[in-house]
Amino acid sequence: MLGSADEADDAVQETWLRACRADSGSIDNLTAWLTTITGRVCLDMLRSRSRRREDLADLTELDMLAPHDETADPADEAVLADSVGLALLVVLDTLGPAERAAFVLHDLFAVPFDEIAVIVERSPAAAKKLASRARRRVHGTPDIPSSDLARQRAVVDAFLAASRAGDIDALLAVLAPDVVRRADYAALRGQAKVPAEVRGARAVAEETRTNIRRARFAWPALVNGAVGAVVAPYGRLRLVLEIGIVGDRIASIDVIGDPARLKGVRLGLTDVPSPAAGPRRLSVQGA
Incomplete structure (x- = not known):
């Protein structure tokens, strides 16, 4: 609640x-x-x-909130980013x-x-x-057929799993060769010398690998009618990733951190709990 x-x-x-x-x-x-x-x-x-x-806190707080063990088991991290709980709270x-x-x-x-x-x-x-x-x-209201929604979800799942693990090879497998990553000023706050735009699979994969701590608070969500991701430590929205997918590869990633822009993003769940499933326990995020 x-x-x-x-x-x-x-x-x-x-x-x-x-x-x-x-x-x-x-x-x-x-x-x-x-x-x-x-x-x-x-x-x-x-x-x-x-x-x-409340105003959104500086994104540098993610480094304080997230575990500092870069070798943490991704399976353990999945407990932190509960599949429904984190996105649901957002x-x-x-x-x-x-x-x-x-x-x-x-x-x-x-x-x-x-x-x-x-x-x-x-x-x-x-x-x-x-x-x-x-x-x-x-x-939410998907703007794409259910078959495309399932395919996009699989691609985003693979991207986030590779991001949490810092697995360059797995990232390269899911990124299109000419992928573009764009980010607004608020999303880059606290990250010195990080460009607003990064091009190419290798460059995007290398940069993504430096954001393992942020990835631990990320989970898929419907973003403007398609599958994207939210970064939300303990259910408090900090970033939205609008992800463009062509075929089975990610062609673009737009990282939104500006509070005014976040308010305009249409969000929904890719997994929705039902009454038949009984009460949910929302893991670390709260009650």
Whole structure:
């Protein structure tokens, strides 16, 4: 709901305080009662956050957040960049507080709409509409056929796996010979003498190999209707990679870090959790 372990802890403590002050003797369904209190606390925190949006931190913080062991097992790093959790938190940040609450409670935790309605202070029908609207945004709208989407996802998966491992040969196998990597000023902040444009597979592969720590916070996402990637330490969006794919090779990579440009990017998930799958645990990123 909140995307932050610290904020989740604050929410649990506030819920406990409110529950202790209340008369719980007449409560028939304790679980639903506590869910309502916690949901309202989280909703208040989300509304407060939307009123004081934080500026994006300098990208040099990635070097402090990421492990400094360059030989770390990529399989272990996959735990950090949970396949749904990291990208999901990024997309959830594009939703309004009530939409986010309705979607998370219903689609991830199967809370009935009559209970969600009490939390968001709407009718059950309105709560259902909130979740439906949020679901459409979370799924995103691909601009390409599903067969092309699967092919692009495989290419991006291979690129990110090679990036995390620092594997030059694997990078060369997925990059087109004339690939171009472009980046805006904000994306290059903290990286001395890195050019805004790099051309050629070897040059792009060599530069990518220097960004292993950033790659550990990257995961595929729908970017403007096609498969790209987001770089989001602990669910906080820092970079978007708009990736152009021709055949089975990457022909272009546009790295977006400018906050104004990030707001204009249309994001969605390539993997979407369903209610049938049961509650999700969002790994390191938070609760």
